[in-house]
Amino acid sequence: STIGAYGKTNAYYLRQYENWQKFGGEVSLWRYSARFDNYFVPSDSISSMQSVYRAAAKYSADNFADQGVSGTTVAANFNALKIYLKSKLAKNVNEDIDTLLKNFCNAYYGAAGEKMYAFLLAEQAWLKTLSEKVKEDTGADKTGCHIICNSDxxxxxxxxxxxxxxxxxxYDxxxxxxxxxxxxxxxxxxxxENSEYAKRIRIEGIAVRYMIYAVYNDDSYGDFSRIAADAKLLGITRFAEGNSFTNxxxxxRDGTIDNLS
Structure with a gap:
């Protein structure tokens, strides 16, 4: 979960996967589509998803695991969208991703589909910018890649x-x-207001509210106690797979939602 979704990092791991294939035998591919140690921290596993599925198909991976959220059936950071994309790409790695994104948003968020699609694009664009900012500050590691640490x-x-x-x-x-x-x-x-669409939108809002308070100690949209309470009402029971990494x-501490506060 600490590996950036862009640039040389994924290319490096693809080369390693290709090299392992040369030895023959059983080769498995395992990726995370969720930030396992804190589900509320934005994570863009969508930008690289299709390329990973194509690689798995091209090199005939014996086993391919794309692990997402566990321990809770409800999660933020476009978890439902990621599940949808996985199901589509597992059947056809050449699906048109942008069409899938738009179709999902329109179906899942109703009249707010275009707005939530725009939010997804804005978040993806910023996470790519964040990746470059970290690279500028910390440089590349010995593999020629750059790693985004949790503290960043x-x-x-x-x-x-x-x-x-x-x-x-x-900074604010x-x-x-x-x-x-x-x-x-x-x-x-x-x-x-009380529709299923509204609930789904509020679930995505939980992650934004969390970051506002966790990064800036700004409680305009709630402190941890209020965010945790609202998350529970929306059906979120965990914010991390096991023990969590926080600010x-x-x-x-275990990542049960009660430990957020």
Whole structure:
């Protein structure tokens, strides 16, 4: 879950997979489509998903596991979308991804489909920018790749979209708060308040609210206690597969939603 979705990192692992194939025998491929140690931290496993499935098909992987969220049937960070994409790509690795994304959003979020699709694209674009920012600051590792560490994901610098060259006195949550108002709240305005569509949108909003507080200690959209309570009402029972990595702790507490606060 700490590997970036872009650039040389995935290419490096593809080369290793190709090399292992040369030895013959049984070769397995295993990836994560969810950030296993904190489901509330945005994670873009969608951008690289099709290329991974194509590689598995091309090299006839004996076993292919694409592990997502476990321990909870409800999760944020477009978990339902990822499950949908996996089911489609498992049958046809050459599906048109953008068409799948649009079809899913329109069906899953109803009248708010276009707004949630726009949110997905905005999040993907920023995660790619974040990846480049980390690379600029930390450089490449010995493989020629760059690794995004968990601690980077709670660094206020990397969630501030102030343009380069503009003097920054203090990093703030304006971009994340903009995501919530421009996409989540705007999407909620397009659907019935107590509808299943609204519930699904609020589930995605949980992750944005979490980051606003975890990274910036800004409780405009709730502190951990309130976010945890709202998450439970939406059916979320865990925010990590096992012990969690958070803004203050490294794998010290079990990821049950009650431990978020």
């Amino acid at each position: 994901l709670f660094n206020a610098k990397y969630w501030d979209d102030t343009p380069s060259g503009v003097l920054i006195k203090k 949550a304006s971009m994340l708060k903009g995501w919530y108002s421009d996409y989540i709240e705007a999407a909620l305005d397009l659907v019935a 203050t702790e490294s794998y010290e």
